[in-house]
Amino acid sequence: MTEASPVWLITGCSAGLGRELARAVLAHGHRVVATARNPASLAEFTTDPAALVARLDVTRPDEIAQAVGLAEARFGRIDVLVNNAGYGYLAAIEEGEDEAVRDLFETNVFGVAAVTKAVLPGMRARRRGHILTLSSMAGLAGFPGIGYYNASKFAVEGLCEALARETAPLGIKVTLVEPGPFRTEWAGRSLRTPRVAIADYADTAGARRATIQGYSGSQPGDPVRAAAAIIQAVEAAEPPLHLLLGRQAVATAEAKIRDLSRDLETWRAVSLGADFPDDGA
Numbered sequence: 001m002t003e004a005s006p007v008w009l010i011t012g013c014s015a016g017l018g019r020e021l022a023r024a025v026l027a028h029g030h031r032v033v034a035t036a037r038n039p040a041s042l043a044e045f046t047t048d049p050a051a052l053v054a055r056l057d058v059t060r061p062d063e064i065a066q067a068v069g070l071a072e073a074r075f076g077r078i079d080v081l082v083n084n085a086g087y088g089y090l091a092a093i094e095e096g097e098d099e100a101v102r103d104l105f106e107t108n109v110f111g112v113a114a115v116t117k118a119v120l121p122g123m124r125a126r127r128r129g130h131i132l133t134l135s136s137m138a139g140l141a142g143f144p145g146i147g148y149y150n151a152s153k154f155a156v157e158g159l160c161e162a163l164a165r166e167t168a169p170l171g172i173k174v175t176l177v178e179p180g181p182f183r184t185e186w187a188g189r190s191l192r193t194p195r196v197a198i199a200d201y202a203d204t205a206g207a208r209r210a211t212i213q214g215y216s217g218s219q220p221g222d223p224v225r226a227a228a229a230i231i232q233a234v235e236a237a238e239p240p241l242h243l244l245l246g247r248q249a250v251a252t253a254e255a256k257i258r259d260l261s262r263d264l265e266t267w268r269a270v271s272l273g274a275d276f277p278d279d280g281a
Helices: 016-027 039-045 061-075 097-124 147-170 199-214 223-235 248-264 270-274
Strands: 005-011 031-036 051-055 079-083 127-133 172-179 240-243
Touching: 005 016, 016 031, 016 223, 031 039, 031 079, 031 127, 039 051, 039 127, 051 061, 051 127, 061 097, 079 097, 097 127, 097 147, 097 172, 127 147, 127 223, 147 172, 172 223, 240 248, 248 270
Parallel strands: 005 031, 005 079, 031 051, 079 127, 127 172, 172 240
Antiparallel strands: none
């Protein structure tokens, strides 16, 4: 570690991919600001001089400002932001509880925007930086039973695609990380579900909810390998805007492209006919 070593700020490091990424970043010789709502869960990082532990609930503006301030005071800058904090909510659209859905968006969407806005001034001043946001294969295609989670990740996709176009001239790179199922607590203790299930959705939303909860702990994705892939993307001369992780994520993206292409070609004439006629028509 030297003063030239990149500084990463990672949200949601208490478990799963966030924790593995913080470990990998340190092992790679970089510096890390590991954050969580409960900083006591990050005790393993407190003795490493290349690490800083900070409290951060991404729904609290005061804690965002404090964490960014601590990072800049300790290391002088933030080179890489990883918006990792977030969770899942499995409910049919009709089953969704208003308060639960709003809480989901507060963390998964508005929290991402707030932390990103807090680090952008420093990155703009230095004309460099990299912002990575954990989306999901659910940010690419909708599935029964996770519509509200889909919606939160679709929102993040649009936010970050726009951000990439805004910040590219300023030397700031943007990457959406889109994992499939990974062996983390996402489908276990971190997952939230509605209090009341509607029987008519048992074969659609209910079946998918049971499948997701049933494979918790046996998902094919390896968080250690995912962390290595993220570091590889950050170090690339031309990092991707979309970094898919895992076979299921790749398959989901390929299916979405096929479906979109089919609709585009089947309805091309109707789509083009929606404009005013050319002046010469």
